[in-house]
Amino acid sequence: MNSHFTAILKEYACWFDTLGYNVKTQKRYKGIIRQFFNYLKTSDIKHISQLNHKHIKTYFNYVQTIKSRKTNETYSITHLNDIFFSVDTLCRFLHDMQMSNTPTPLNYRIKADEQQYIESIIPLTVEEIRQLRQAIPLTYANRSFELREKRHQELQLIFALCYGCALRRTEAYQLTADNIDFDRKTLFVRQGKNYKDRIVPMSKNVCQTLKDYIYNFRNFLKLNHNRLLIHSLSDLHKSLKQVQQVNNNKPNKRLSFHVLRHSIATHLLQNGMSIEAIAKFLGHSSLRSTQIYTHIINR
Numbered sequence: 001m002n003s004h005f006t007a008i009l010k011e012y013a014c015w016f017d018t019l020g021y022n023v024k025t026q027k028r029y030k031g032i033i034r035q036f037f038n039y040l041k042t043s044d045i046k047h048i049s050q051l052n053h054k055h056i057k058t059y060f061n062y063v064q065t066i067k068s069r070k071t072n073e074t075y076s077i078t079h080l081n082d083i084f085f086s087v088d089t090l091c092r093f094l095h096d097m098q099m100s101n102t103p104t105p106l107n108y109r110i111k112a113d114e115q116q117y118i119e120s121i122i123p124l125t126v127e128e129i130r131q132l133r134q135a136i137p138l139t140y141a142n143r144s145f146e147l148r149e150k151r152h153q154e155l156q157l158i159f160a161l162c163y164g165c166a167l168r169r170t171e172a173y174q175l176t177a178d179n180i181d182f183d184r185k186t187l188f189v190r191q192g193k194n195y196k197d198r199i200v201p202m203s204k205n206v207c208q209t210l211k212d213y214i215y216n217f218r219n220f221l222k223l224n225h226n227r228l229l230i231h232s233l234s235d236l237h238k239s240l241k242q243v244q245q246v247n248n249n250k251p252n253k254r255l256s257f258h259v260l261r262h263s264i265a266t267h268l269l270q271n272g273m274s275i276e277a278i279a280k281f282l283g284h285s286s287l288r289s290t291q292i293y294t295h296i297i298n299r
Helices: 003-017 023-042 053-063 077-096 114-120 126-138 145-164 169-173 204-216 233-246 257-270 275-282 292-298
Strands: 186-189 198-201
Touching: 003 023, 003 077, 023 053, 023 077, 053 077, 114 292, 126 145, 126 233, 126 257, 145 169, 145 204, 145 233, 145 257, 169 233, 169 257, 233 257, 257 275, 257 292, 275 292
Parallel strands: none
Antiparallel strands: 186 198
16 A cells, blocks of 8 residues: 555544544444555555546445455455445545545445344333433442543433434434534434434423533533543443443343434334334434334334
8 A cells, every 4th residue: 555545544544533433443444444445556546536436336346256364255244334334434534635536425335134134123112211211320339429420421411312312323422512402402413324414303301401411511521522422432332331230120132322212213103103203303314214113013
């Protein structure tokens, strides 16, 4: 890889860090882009300005044929989609850097077996959500008050954003106080999935939770960023595990940002909200994505 691509990769890694992904994910996507640049070298592409859609499409076809060194089998759908996504983010980065003649993201993905995907989604019940929220004050019992307060406040915020507002992980992570309109009781999601902006309504309880968090806690902290959530995504995932561990009625289910999002969508459908309204609330561009919750309820 020549010095030009090495410099681009370094700047891309710094830019990708601002998206809020954990260190492991950042490392994986950086490695994917390094492999992509090495491939471009074999195609006699020496400068990023030479990159076009044809090169990207050819690369996408190529990676679907090669075999993993570990398994000696072709890459899984998940790994292939990671490759496609990382190249898309590279194009987005180049656009943000105002580099001329940069191709737009292809947004190409391979769809997994729908039934298998539906079966993998196990939402929490309303009662399980209630029990988990009640368990938050019990977490980090052996830590200092300052650390406990930060973790407890963040956990309450995660439930408010990912369950109460059905935000995706990165949408919640990137949220700032400027994105909240308390008068209208709405959140502004900037460049969510597929770089789409959307406005999300807040319930009265969610609105109050955010007010308490911002005015009674977050505004007193001096940090080097303006995000509402304090810690990294990897730390926040560990905090969610802490909640599940101290919960007396530990549900034998996975707890994550996206499980909370799946759970609220399922509960809204069970309570009679239309599939169209839920799709808008979730920010789905197609009703097909939202209809999986009908299958989950039937299951």
